């Protein structure tokens with residue numbers, strides 16, 4: 404079956420709990436690689452992109468977990484790399500940003516698509532158009548641009564028409580990415596699934612089973628890849644959600660609690676799993 408034909412189902416009705424899968428990491432940390440989305444997965448959704456709150460202990464817990472996994476923990480996000488890095492400072496993790504359009508490997512090598520001058524002009528057009536709709540927030544992410552309508556949902560259709568028109572102007576190298584009350588134009592050749600594949604081909608991820616965790620449409624691409632290679636996919640879903648993910652967690656808060664427990668257990672001095680970590 405082709406990946407894009409993998410049937411979706413309502414995760415709240417037919418998926419198992421992701422808690423059991425994650426609790427298995429502690430017993431065999433050398434077996435797993437963890438791929439984590441940020442917005443709606445590690446941190447709660449906020450009214451605007453800059454209003455998210457990173458719980459103070461979260462960066463430390465991610466670092467502990469990364470060590471337990473021998474470094475096989477990556478962030479896979481729609482955010483730009485520098486923004487995402489700031490969220491978890493002082494720790495830095497392997498990361499794919501802009502839905503896979505830029506990626507920093509565990510070795511620190513960064514790959515990214517270079518923006519064209521034409522795209523810079525298009526972003527100016529989008530920002531100008533958006534000014535006519537109070538509450539529509541434009542997020543310029545370099546190689547991608549997002550139009551958020553969370554503050555003004557009444558303009559959703561108008562924003563969608565404008566972004567669709569601008570996508571036509573941007574040519575075949577770009578695509579429209581839907582998300583939670585947001586429409587983005589981003590490089591077409593990127594996806595979170597491709598990013599996950601690239602990580603899995605390199606140390607320290609190579610040979611490990613992926614566990615991909617996300618909450619949104621953009622995460623479906625990495626769920627498909629995780630499922631295809633025999634790993635696990637966990638959708639964060641408080642309500643019904645059509646997905647290919649095989650497991651579910653109810654909220655970002657539930658995930659954070661599990662990660663905190665795993666991280667704390669791995670940092671205990673008498674934990675043999677923790678001793679394997681780098």
Ligand SMILES: O=P(O)(O)OC[C@H]1O[C@H](O[C@H]2O[C@H](CO)[C@@H](O)[C@H](O)[C@H]2O)[C@H](O)[C@@H](O)[C@@H]1O
Pocket residue numbers: 440441442443444447448449450451452453455479480481482542544549551553582583584585587619621
């Ligand atoms: O792939 P992710 O890490 O989940 O990033 C997806 C997008 O997240 C951000 O937008 C979303 O979260 C905002 C803060 O909670 C919220 O206000 C907005 O409505 C959501 O769409 C981010 O701003 C985007 O750039 C990311 O692509």
